[in-house]
Amino acid sequence: MAAWSDLTDDVLEYITSFLPFPDHYRFGAVCKNLRSISKQKLHPPAPQLPWLVLEEENETRKRKFYSLSEGKHYSIEIPELYGRYICGSSHGWLFAVDSEITAILVNPFTRECYELPPFPEYYIQRCDPFEEMRTQIVFKAILSHDPKERSDFMAMILFGAEYTTPAFWRPGDASWTAIDVPKKYTVDDIVYFKGNFYLISNFSTLSVLHLVNFDPEPKLTEVGPQIEHVGGQKYLVDFDGCLLLIDRCCVHVGDDITNGVRCDVIEPNLEKNCLYDWSDIDDYALFLGRNSSIFVDSSQFPTCKKNSINFTHLTDSFSREEFGCHEFGIFDMITKTWSTYYPVEASPASIGSPVWLTPNPW
Incomplete structure (x- = not known):
């Protein structure tokens, strides 16, 4: 040898x-x-499984990450993220907001950075004090493309938490451009799919897909079939060129919801204007939350559960008693059960509001 x-x-x-x-x-x-x-x-x-982006360490200010592939925590020195709250992830980049309500777009491993325009004054006034309201500033933020690959990328964010307002920014723009949403709708999620941004919103007992049109002026256009809405959080996924809707809701089992979470997978076919129910997602695993939706072939990763949907959302605390909470866990599409992917015994009381990130260090 x-x-x-x-x-x-x-x-x-x-x-x-x-x-x-x-x-x-x-x-x-x-x-x-x-x-x-x-x-x-x-x-x-x-290729590797997504990482969880956690809080910064109080003493060192290093940013904490959790590698799902290795089951290991990393603490990394990233000065650009000092004191900032992570509100989105896309193509290996993070959206981060500080206490002055200024935002940046940063690759945490190359430390490339874009300064983003100030948020509209209306949202800044609603988000004071910062520590109490930081999760209310931006509900989600994603990119159309990797900025290292295309300079004409676009950022889309959902302002607010309960009643979200979409807005977009392109390099060179001096401000965010908001898009009007009829007051009757509450927006749940956004995805970049086949060259367009799509939103999913709810109104009464219906959920509606919207295409974002930018010319001659930005507006929303209803597309595809209407979907029954019975509560819960909805996510849009670009599943290898197929648009999927994931509906996650709590199902009460007596007074206990520890394993009372149900996830329905629906394909809204825009061309045929109809819906298809999916019973499973085969060997794939989804990673959903405030990040651009991610799917991986679990057969490539021994530590990844196939036919699973991994969620992380607005969880600020995590404990042994709360490990089954509907904001943070993994749903098995075969057994229809809910469990955790994160080591409870290794977690402090607060882990922030973790975000999935696909490392993009090149």
Whole structure:
């Protein structure tokens, strides 16, 4: 067997293509030659499961992350995130808001950053004091594209929490542009799908899909079939070119809702104007919350439960008694049961409002 020192640089560079990005750093820590190869970044890291972005540490101000693949916490020095609240994630980038209600878009691993325009004064007045109202500032924020790949990307956010207002921004814009939503609707989620943004909103006993039209002026247009709404939170997913609606609601079992969570998977077919119910999602796993929806092939990841829907939403605390709460957990599409993916015993009382992130360090 050849020694590592005898391997040529091209072979070593090829090996790095099989490493998730934490192992790139470990690879580079072995010796000077491997460090030089790892810094060249000729191959992107191997695919991995999303990470959870948690609170910053009180003493060090380092940002805490949880790697689902490794079942391991990381504390990383990211000065751009000091004192900021994470309100969205997309393409490996984070939306972060500080106590002055100013926002940035930042890649936490490359530290590339965009300063975002101030939020409208109306929302700033509603969000004081910051510590108490920070979860009310932005309900969700996503991108159309990775800013490193396309300079003409667009950011879309949902202001507020209970009654959300969509707004968009493009590089070069001096301000956010709000989009009017009829007062009868409450917006649940947003997705970028096949070149367009779509919203899902609720009114009385119905849920409605809206296409966001930008020309000649931004407005919402109802599209597709109407959907029955019986409460709960709805999520839109770009499932490999298929638009899905995930309906997550609590089901009371007596006085206990610990495992009383139901998730329905619906395909609203926009062309045929009809609905299809999905009984399962095969070997795939979904990761939903305040991030752009993520789906992965669980067969590539030994630690990932197939046919599962992983949620994280507006949870601020987490305890052994609360591990089954409907804001934070994993739903098994086969057994129709609810459990946790996060180590309760390793969690402090407060973990902030965690957000899924697909690391994008290249």
